[in-house]
Amino acid sequence: MISLTSPVETRAHHWPAGLKLALLSGATVALFAVETVLGQALFFATMVALYALPGSGFLRAGIDRLRMLWPFLVLIALWHLAIGELAAGALIALRMVTAVGLANLVTMTTKLSDMLRVIERLCAPLRIFGVRPEPIALAMALVVRFVPVLSGKGHLLVMAWRARAARRVGWRILLPFAVIAIDDAEHVAEALRARGGL
Amino acid sequence: MERSLTLVALFAALIAALGLVPKLTLGFGVPITAQSLGVMLCGTVLGAKRGGLAALLFAVLVLAGLPLLAGGRGGLGVLTGPTVGFFVGFPVAAFATGFFMEQMQRMSVAWAAAIASLLGGVLVLYSFGIVGMMMILQKGPVEAALLVTAFIPGDIVKAVLAGLITAGLMRARPAAILSRNG
Numbered sequence: 001m002i003s004l005t006s007p008v009e010t011r012a013h014h015w016p017a018g019l020k021l022a023l024l025s026g027a028t029v030a031l032f033a034v035e036t037v038l039g040q041a042l043f044f045a046t047m048v049a050l051y052a053l054p055g056s057g058f059l060r061a062g063i064d065r066l067r068m069l070w071p072f073l074v075l076i077a078l079w080h081l082a083i084g085e086l087a088a089g090a091l092i093a094l095r096m097v098t099a100v101g102l103a104n105l106v107t108m109t110t111k112l113s114d115m116l117r118v119i120e121r122l123c124a125p126l127r128i129f130g131v132r133p134e135p136i137a138l139a140m141a142l143v144v145r146f147v148p149v150l151s152g153k154g155h156l157l158v159m160a161w162r163a164r165a166a167r168r169v170g171w172r173i174l175l176p177f178a179v180i181a182i183d184d185a186e187h188v189a190e191a192l193r194a195r196g197g198l
Numbered sequence: 199m200e201r202s203l204t205l206v207a208l209f210a211a212l213i214a215a216l217g218l219v220p221k222l223t224l225g226f227g228v229p230i231t232a233q234s235l236g237v238m239l240c241g242t243v244l245g246a247k248r249g250g251l252a253a254l255l256f257a258v259l260v261l262a263g264l265p266l267l268a269g270g271r272g273g274l275g276v277l278t279g280p281t282v283g284f285f286v287g288f289p290v291a292a293f294a295t296g297f298f299m300e301q302m303q304r305m306s307v308a309w310a311a312a313i314a315s316l317l318g319g320v321l322v323l324y325s326f327g328i329v330g331m332m333m334i335l336q337k338g339p340v341e342a343a344l345l346v347t348a349f350i351p352g353d354i355v356k357a358v359l360a361g362l363i364t365a366g367l368m369r370a371r372p373a374a375i376l377s378r379n380g
Binding site: 002003004005024028065068069072075076079088092096099100101102103104106107108110112115116119135138139140142143144146147149150151154171174175177178179181182183184185186188189190192193197198 | 273366
């Protein structure tokens, strides 16, 4: 499965994931503390500059990922035009785009495996409560593996429906789909037990 | 233990797969993404604890950078975007759905699952969603609620479907309905 990490290698790809997450947390806290439009504009400009550093391909990919925000930007613009508080609207809009942009930046420059290692490290203290980190890691690996497997089986179901029915694919296909997920889970559980279990 | 773990993992994968499959079209022409239906099913099938864990596992992997949210979204940006409340609400909604499901042992599976999904998957999830919108867009509760009302009818339909699907699973794979088997 393709993760959201950018294929364009940047310098930040080699920084430790923990450091990037700490920087992101700091930047986000600062971002929400700034209450002036000018301050937010500076943050926004810095974010755009960071995206532009690795080249235009990286910048375009970054902008592409912010596209989901435009309905909200339209809503903010219309709302604040209506109540006549444009400065407040600009502040909220800039902050939202910058906050999402900075967070995406960390995702785009960090490999999935590095991120998963951070999660495993964060799970380690759970040992105190008798939770072992190994099953959690196994569960995460299972999901990563089974998302494409399940989607593939889902597409087969859809094709089987289309081959047999004149009607459009409807909600009824979800029942056999869920049955497939349950059966796969039972098979994997059996396979794990056969290999010594957890 | 193995079975609990694989069921949790496979239902997390099911939430993701339901977000990836092309949109389903209901009889009267309303397209829906089935992702929140997956969250409801986690609760109605696996119960509060395991259902909540399945949705939590899904959420953690989205944050780690997998594009598993409907529309191929994912990564840390989800946490600072306007839909953060819905995202954070997924595990809580699955847990709440499972909790209500477990409270209604005597009711028929279809009714119990539909009501539990309505309470957990719609009421609880939208409460979180609306608070998230209030925080990011800096609006009052009424304005934020207005923004999401358009999606509520679709999610009520999904709660009914969750009831029907859970009842179907009770007939097809009764042993896997952990919310009724303890």
